[in-house]
Amino acid sequence: MNNPLFVVSPGLYIWSLVIFLLVLLILKKYAWTPLLDFLDQREKEISDSLAMAESAKADLEKVKEESEKILNEAKNQGKSIVSDSKQKAEDSANKILNDAKAKSDEFVLDAKKKIDVEKKKAIKEIKEEVVGLSLDLASQVLQRNVKDEDNNKFVDSSLKAINTDEAKS
Amino acid sequence: MNNALKIFFVCLMLISPIIAGGGGETNKELDPVYEAISHVADSMKITKVGNSYEAGEISALFTLPKIYGIDFSITKHVFLLLLVSFITVTSIIFLVQRYISSHTKVPGKPMNFVEMIVVYIRENVLKNFIGEKYYREWAPLVYTLFFFILVGNFLGLIPIFDFLGFVNYFGSKLINIDYHNTFLYPFTKGGNTVTANINLNFALATITFFAFTIAGIKKYGPIGHWKNFAPPGLAWPLYFIVVPIEILGMLLRPLTLTLRLAGNMMGGHLALIIFTGLVMQIAQSYNSVLMGLAGASLFSVPLSICIIFLEILVGFLQAYVFALLTAVFIGMAVNVHH
Numbered sequence: 001m002n003n004p005l006f007v008v009s010p011g012l013y014i015w016s017l018v019i020f021l022l023v024l025l026i027l028k029k030y031a032w033t034p035l036l037d038f039l040d041q042r043e044k045e046i047s048d049s050l051a052m053a054e055s056a057k058a059d060l061e062k063v064k065e066e067s068e069k070i071l072n073e074a075k076n077q078g079k080s081i082v083s084d085s086k087q088k089a090e091d092s093a094n095k096i097l098n099d100a101k102a103k104s105d106e107f108v109l110d111a112k113k114k115i116d117v118e119k120k121k122a123i124k125e126i127k128e129e130v131v132g133l134s135l136d137l138a139s140q141v142l143q144r145n146v147k148d149e150d151n152n153k154f155v156d157s158s159l160k161a162i163n164t165d166e167a168k169s
Numbered sequence: 170m171n172n173a174l175k176i177f178f179v180c181l182m183l184i185s186p187i188i189a190g191g192g193g194e195t196n197k198e199l200d201p202v203y204e205a206i207s208h209v210a211d212s213m214k215i216t217k218v219g220n221s222y223e224a225g226e227i228s229a230l231f232t233l234p235k236i237y238g239i240d241f242s243i244t245k246h247v248f249l250l251l252l253v254s255f256i257t258v259t260s261i262i263f264l265v266q267r268y269i270s271s272h273t274k275v276p277g278k279p280m281n282f283v284e285m286i287v288v289y290i291r292e293n294v295l296k297n298f299i300g301e302k303y304y305r306e307w308a309p310l311v312y313t314l315f316f317f318i319l320v321g322n323f324l325g326l327i328p329i330f331d332f333l334g335f336v337n338y339f340g341s342k343l344i345n346i347d348y349h350n351t352f353l354y355p356f357t358k359g360g361n362t363v364t365a366n367i368n369l370n371f372a373l374a375t376i377t378f379f380a381f382t383i384a385g386i387k388k389y390g391p392i393g394h395w396k397n398f399a400p401p402g403l404a405w406p407l408y409f410i411v412v413p414i415e416i417l418g419m420l421l422r423p424l425t426l427t428l429r430l431a432g433n434m435m436g437g438h439l440a441l442i443i444f445t446g447l448v449m450q451i452a453q454s455y456n457s458v459l460m461g462l463a464g465a466s467l468f469s470v471p472l473s474i475c476i477i478f479l480e481i482l483v484g485f486l487q488a489y490v491f492a493l494l495t496a497v498f499i500g501m502a503v504n505v506h507h
Binding site for chain 2: 007010011013014020021026027032034035042
């Protein structure tokens with residue numbers, strides 16, 4: 001069999017062996033080993049950065065939790081501060097109100113006392129006036145002048161009577 | 170405009186084998202089978218004996234002296250082998266070195282392709298079959314096999330020599346000399362796909378053979394490796410069957426690798442050249458160039474383009490299969506399961 005498509009040629013066989021081995025050695029040294037190292041390194045870098053990202057995420061979670069905690073605390077504190085100050089404000093307002101009430105009561109009482117005194121004074125004056133007027137009227141009716149002594153006696157007695165009346169009322 | 174030029178160029182390349190093959194000899198009957206065979210075969214004289222074709226003596230591009238009776242002359246396939254090696258080495262080293270030394274660490278498109286294959290083979294072939302522990306040792310071999318065969322297969326799809334024949338024929342017509350006498354003439358006949366040559370494939374398969382033998386010896390020692398041919402725990406009469414089968418299997422592996430690759434590449438190229446040869450046959454049987462051109466536009470070019478696409482797929486697949494099987498065999502030698 002001498003098929004041109006299947007010619008055995010040892011020359012080409014040896015050429016192929018030698019050249020392929022050369023290609024293999026050259027590529028191994030300058031391409032495959034560096035490339036595989038490079039790929040490994042890059043994969044390591046990627047996994048490292050992924051791990052870093054993971055830990056950063058965890059850190060972030062932690063920080064978030066903490067900040068939430070702090071926020072909650074601050075909220076609570078704020079609430080308590082507000083309620084405290086509200087209480088205080090209410091207290092002080094109440095106090096002021098009470099003070100004002102007490103003062104106004106005092107004022108009212110004072111005023112009442114003063115009014116009473118004035119009233120009494122006025123009543124007394126009116127009474128004296130009334131007595132004088134009635135005496136004048138009586139002397140005119142009697143057409144005579146009652147003696148001063150009698151006059152005074154009468155005035156005193158009627159004043160007494162009025163006073164007792166007043167005391168009774 | 171650009172696209173039209175491209176299409177024109179592709180068509181030119183597609184029919185160039187015919188012109189190169191049958192160039193000018195109008196009075197001579199063209200033989201498509203001869204053209205097909207001489208397209209695929211290495212550079213040699215091919216003679217028709219009865220209904221078959223026989224290989225004659227080698228007509229080398231550069232004749233070198235014989236050493237121990239072995240002809241080391243640079244034939245077309247040796248030339249292609251050198252070309253494939255050169256392209257593989259320079260392109261891959263260029264891409265890888267540029268990628269590694271770049272600051273951005275972002276691969277370009279070609280490097281992306283290389284990296285994709287490298288990572289794919291590492292994850293799905295090397296780690297799967299050879300294992301995490303040993304794969305680094307054998308990865309360069311598998312990668313080199315893959316890219317070497319891939320470049321060889323793809324280079325075979327570019328009709329370099331046929332195009333040179335085309336240039337030679339019209340060039341010599343232009344300056345009015347016999348195209349048989351030009352310096353380009355030895356480059357113009359056949360021999361396109363170096364991976365369709367059994368000698369080269371057998372050399373690659375030999376390397377695979379030694380690779381898995383060495384892998385086994387490295388793991389189990391020079392005696393332990395051969396002991397693996399006799400799996401323990403069988404009834405003793407069975408060893409008379411199992412051991413020869415195992416040894417036969419081991420010896421057949423390089424042969425199957427060789428023939429698979431050669432057969433695939435040769436078949437594709439024969440189909441390609443036969444479809445292209447339709448032009449010649451149609452022109453011949455109707456005795457008109459116009460009919461030939463009509464045939465070309467109707468059958469040859471579309472069919473050839475389809476076959477070329479198929480060949481791209483097959484070329485890729487066969488390179489992968491060769492690399493995969495190498496990894497599988499190494500894995501079988503390293504991880505012996507019984």
